[in-house]
Amino acid sequence: METLINTLLAVAGLLGLVSLLPPLAKRLGLPYTVVLAALGVGIGLLLHLGGGVEQGVTGPVTAFINAVGEVELTSAAFLYIFLPILLFETALGVDVRRMLDDLGPILLLAIVAVLVCTLVAGLAMWWVWGVWHGMPTQKALIVCLLLASIIATTDPAAVVSIFRDLGAPRRLTILVEGESLFNDAAAIVLFTLLLGILTQGGEPDLVAAASDFVFKFVGGVAVGWLLGWLTALVVTPLRNQTLSEITLTVALAYLSFILGEHYLHVSGVVAVVVAGLVMASAGRTRISPESWSGLEQVWSQLGFWANSLIFLFASMLVPPTMMEAKWSHIALLVALIVAALVARALVIFGILPALHWIGASDHISNRYRIVMTWGGLRGAVSLALALAVTEHQSLPDYIQEHVAVVVTGFVLFTLFVQGTTLRPLIRLLRLDRLSPVELALRNRAVGLSLSNVRRDLEEVAEQFGLDVAHAVDPLLERGAELAQEQLDLESQYGPLSLDDRVFIGLSTLARYEEQRYLSYFRDGVISRLSVQTLAAAAGRLQDALKTGGATAYEKAAGKQLKAGRALRTALWLHRRFGWERPVSARLTERYAMLTALRFCLQELNQFANDRLVPMLGKQAAEGVRARLTGRVKVVEEALDAIRLQYPAYLDAVQAQYLIRAGLRMEERSTQSLFEEALISREILNDLERDLRERWQEVSSPPKLDLGLATHELISRVPLFTGLPPDRLLRIERLLRPRLYFPGETIVRKGERGDTVYFVSSGAVAVHVPGLDTPIRLGSGDFFGEIALVLDQPRNADVTAIAYCQLLLLDKREFNRLYSSDPDMKTHIDQAIEKRLSA
Helix, strand or coil, rough: CCCHHHHHHHHHHHHHHHHCCHHHHHHCCHHHHHHHHHHHHHHHHHHHHHHCCCCCCCCCHHHHHHHHHHHHCHHHHHHHHHHHHHHHHHHCCCCCCHHHHHHHHHHHHHHHHHHHHHHHHHHHHHHHHHHCCCCCCCHHHHHHHHHHHHCCCCCCCCHHHHHHHHHCCHHHHHHHHHHHHHHHHHHHHHHHHHHHHHHHCCCHHHHHHHHHHHHHHHHHHHHHHHHHHHHHHHHHHHHHCCCHHHHHHHHHHHHHHHHHHCCCCCCCCHHHHHHHHHHHHHHHHHHHCCCCCCCHHHHHHHHHHHHHHHHHHHCCCCCHCCCCHHHHHHHHHHHHHHHHHHHHHHHHHHHHHHHHHHCCCCCCCCHHHHHHCCCCCCHHHHHHHHHHHHHHHCCCCCHHHHHHHHHHHHHHHHHHHHHHHHHHHHHHCCCCCHHHHHHHHHHHHHHHHHHHHHHHHHHHHHHHHHCCCCHHHHHHHHHHHHHHHHHHHHHHCCCCCHHHHHHHHHHHHHHHHHHHHHHHHHHCCHHHHHHHHHHHHHHHEEEHHHHHHHHHHHHHHHCCCCCHHHHHHHHHHHHCCCCCCHHHHHHHHHHHHHHHHHHHHHHHHHHHHHHHHHHCCCCHHHHHHHHHHHHHHHHHHHHHHHHHHHHHHHHHHHHHHHHHHHHHHHHHHHHHHHCCCCCCHHHHHHHHHHHHHHHHHCCCCCCCCCCCCCCHHCCCCCCCCCCHHHHHHHHHHHHHEEEEEECCCCEECCCCCEEEEEEEEEEEEECCCCCCCCCCCCCCCCHHHHHHHHHCCCCCCEEEECCCCEEEEEECCCCHHHEEEEEEEHHHHHHHHHHHCC
């Protein structure tokens, strides 16, 4: 009982101290982990030098100090208690849609960075080992590589928070976050392999080690993905049951780690990360917005507690560890610091430019790369892995001592040298300063805000008969200061050009666009999947503006309407296996997304009139609106294409959109009536029950019938009209229905022809070489028969003009049909002669 009380006292007291650190870190301008580590080292130093408090002294303070000193943190406790929480909470906050766009670069950065750091730092320490201890052995090399793998994982929290403060491109932040998630996993898998080689002895098998690394990594992905999706399916019927939903995610974090690591012998770290990413993506669409908000708050709190406690407990071990330091340890530590920085620079300055050259990443300036290199802080994960080595009884004492001292010293260097100098480095590189364009925008925005505040104050003063002079005078003074600053700015850099003002307007609109999508989701008007897609697209617009200006903005806006990876996968499944349901679901979401996008663009147009004209001038606002008009036109064309093929469905989607918006307005109005005491709590509850029932009716989008029933499609093809029912039934069994998107290529010139296409509905364009205008084919027409009858390659490209429902007949069945039906053969021959003569 006494032990339990002491442990609870230690944890509660430390959490009380931790609660004071975030505001202290903000006041000092330091990363939170640096302040946390300083507290842990201070407590550890007090306990190590003072030995606690004598047992004769009583009281809660002395009991707390003794209790903290008695807490024993093992590596198993860290791995199984704290690590799943830390990883899952980080993964849950990642923008999965944006991360998937850069999954290749992220995995490359994560895995290659870990391998490069391990190899470069390990070889450097091995060389130093030989200088101090004579000829280095193979075992010494494994020890050095093990040491390097422990510090290969980075904690990007400090860099990410600074990048956000600086307004760095969001894609850069996504790269850093994603790299951190997966390099934790890669480093721990590599550490486990090297530790196994070191403890088992014998000659290391590099091929076996590499295959084991791949197996553990890929196996962890599979376990995490499977458990994540099972949880997403289970959580669906628990919708609006917040407590159950949150509890299920906590269980998922621990189950994915334990099942993967302990029972299936794959990477539990990778399993937790992937499970968290699945929930961050699929879970958002299956959990109500209110419940998701609560879930994020709970996980944020759990992550804060876990990170703080593990850092404190690990930092408390620093003083006794560093007391054992020898000159040989210092030499290894210096080699490790230099080599780790060199390895980090090789990755940041070598791989990132290569990714940009192949189009897999935006350009990242050298100043940002320097910050990424210097900001590669290490934290509790490295300390815990070192602790696991010191607990391994089969390893000699000198190896345990080397690992403990060198890793601890390295973590201290990254925290107290790199961490404390990160912001000064940013100031030195002038990354914390606004550009002339941003300064001009700030002055214009603040000036406009001050004028609005002055007007509102004068209205309030007039309403209540107050003297407004004392309140208005400071505003006038501030306005004069801003005007002078703007004059000084223009005298130094010249007045803002029209392009600069258009850039400011587009940047403002891109941020406002993202806010509107989030607002639509909170109001229940669009789904979680829609808000993820649209908000991610708005983020890409912001990144494109920062890297390429207005031209890049227009290109990014054009890409927004292209078929995404999920839709292309659904189309492949439909064409390969005949599955219609995935295509229907993806199209349903696409139509809802287009409807929300059109509505938002109309709001943006009004926003440009109301807010941008007074801030940027009429000419710049016109330039912004011109680009908005271009986006609206493209969206309208996409919606018109849908309306031509599925008019009733599009009307149903738009009607549901308005119904959901109306329900949210009704909900707010009802709540307002209660707050104004116009209705009682009983009436409010009754009205809310009615609203919930009506919400349930429109919670799912209307079902889309793709209209790909073969017997219905055949009836629209004149070639088959008038055939006997038995003949028609035989033909129906030979045909395969298929849906094509506007702009999609159906047939390519020069490829081998093995299919004839019958157009049931829609329209296609045949691009014949030598013809200025493509030949347009519509419902009832067919194409592809020339290549089959004449046994030659395709002689034209064929693309879909609108949504097209086609019937496909392969070569063997076509030849059988062509030779067995004289009337059909005559019809096809006439079509071939007509097209060849054209």
